[in-house]
Amino acid sequence: MVNYKIVITGAYAAGKSQFIRTVSEIDVVDTDVPVTHAEEKELKHHTTVGLDFGTLSIDAEQRLLLFGTPGQERFDFMWEILAEGCLGYIVLVDSCRPAHFNETIVVLERFAEMTPVPFVVAATKQDLPGALPPMYIRRRLGLPTDIPILACVATDYPSVSDVISTLLDRIDVLAQDSSSSSENNKEHSHG
Amino acid sequence: MALEGNFADMPLIDLMHVFHHGRKTGRLLIANAPFKAMLWFFDGAIINAGVVTQNAHERVACGEQAVFDMLAWDDAQFVFLPPNPQETVSVQIQHSIDWLIIEGLRRRDQPQRLAGTTKLQPTSRLRLVPMLRQASDITLTIEDWRILSQLVQELSVAELVEATGWNYDQTLKVLHRLIALNLVEVCSEIVVSQRSLSPVLMAPNHEHMVENRVRGLVQAIKARLRRTSASA
Structure with a gap:
């Protein structure tokens, strides 16, 4: 069995655990524990201290592994371990909590330092009243226009699937670019 | 759960622009002790507003004046809720959101607040907003046009100071106004390289x-x- 890895990351309470639960074909293995900090308790009752883990079988011999990072910065030592060897990553951002945008920028910067693989950003909780539009979130995060930012509802399978497919498209494009640039290099060296 | 936060994270100006462009209908509840306030949006326009005291619910301001009061708040908590079907709201405000913002801040002479979360440095690069929106009841000044005419290409604040011949503060004042009107934006600054495969x-x-x-x-x-x- 060959395994491929995608990492789901983002700030605290962005919906990472739910995102994996929605698409995973196994019961998600998680290490959620009751929240202890009073401020965090207002947002959710359980939090991921280690990782969330879900799988998606591609065929009889290949499997996609989905790893969710713990959201709080005090567990960010885990991020590097999870990012190692991944195909790409998805950064989730809560569309209803502008207070978390700065944390998301930290996540984006840290992952860009750790790994050069493709990524996309998903603006979650788009089904809630007043959810901020992805275009505004792009501006607040300072995201370049070539990085996709998608509207997402983490409880909705088609929505989650669309985000993963967009990431796969970026991986695909990168593979083609790598191939054509190596062809050009060969032509130059032969010429 | 709904959109909620603090003006420190998302200023009222940004909220007004986002609801306007998203053509939202609903109520923005704001708490800034000892006051609380409500803004009613219908199809992206502000139709009514009120500020009352938190405990006695005594009216402090209503209509446009209430919006101007709220624009001066820096640290208020907010939550956006869907419209209450039991409530009938009369239209008390006829002016556009752009007019309310510009007029509210002109009265307080705080041009730097116009740009919301945008912080300008001499090196900040600016450009025209790619999708300009429809005309509103805002009239552009000659100073506004002078900056806009320079932005046929991306320019930094320092380059605009040089091109206009104005001093730095005057240039910033006009730029803040144009950013608040969503005519000019700061170019993205995060650089991420994606060159290799896993x-x-x-x-x-x-x-x-x-x-x-x-x-x-x-x-x-x-x-x-x-x-x-x-x-x-």
């Missing part, structure tokens, strides 16, 4: 093998996602 996929160390492997894998995963979606 070590997992690079293992064969042969370009064609890598490309075929990635493409095959991507297609297989997408097919798998489609199958699950169809069976759901």
Whole structure:
């Protein structure tokens, strides 16, 4: 069995655990524990201290592994371990909590330092009243226009699937670019 | 749960612009002790507003004046709620959101607040907003046009100071106004490089093998996602 890895990351309470639960074909293995900090308790009752883990079988011999990072910065030592060897990553951002945008920028910067693989950003909780539009979130995060930012509802399978497919498209494009640039290099060296 | 936060994280100006462009209908509840306030939006326009005391619910301001009061708050908590079907709201405000913002801040002479979360440095690069919106009841000044006419290409604040011949503060004042009107924006500053593939996929160390492997894998995963979606 060959395994491929995608990492789901983002700030605290962005919906990472739910995102994996929605698409995973196994019961998600998680290490959620009751929240202890009073401020965090207002947002959710359980939090991921280690990782969330879900799988998606591609065929009889290949499997996609989905790893969710713990959201709080005090567990960010885990991020590097999870990012190692991944195909790409998805950064989730809560569309209803502008207070978390700065944390998301930290996540984006840290992952860009750790790994050069493709990524996309998903603006979650788009089904809630007043959810901020992805275009505004792009501006607040300072995201370049070539990085996709998608509207997402983490409880909705088609929505989650669309985000993963967009990431796969970026991986695909990168593979083609790598191939054509190596062809050009060969032509130059032969010429 | 709904959109909620603090003006320190998302100023009222940004909220007003976002609801206007998203043509939202609902109520923005704001708490700034010892006051609380409400803004009513209908199809993206502000139709009514009121500020009352938190405990006695005595009226402090209503209509446009209430909006001007709220624009001066820096640290208020807010939550956006859907419209209350039991409530009938009369239209007390006729002016556009742009007019309310410009007029509210002109009265307080705080041009730097106009730009909301945008912080300008001499090196900040600016450009025209790619999708200009429809005309509103705001009249541009000669100073506004002078800046806009320079932005046929991206320019930094320092370059605009040089091009206009104005001093730095005067240039910033006009730029803040144009940013608040959503006519000018700061170009993205985060630089992320994505040049290599995952070590997992690079293992064969042969370009064609890598490309075929990635493409095959991507297609297989997408097919798998489609199958699950169809069976759901």
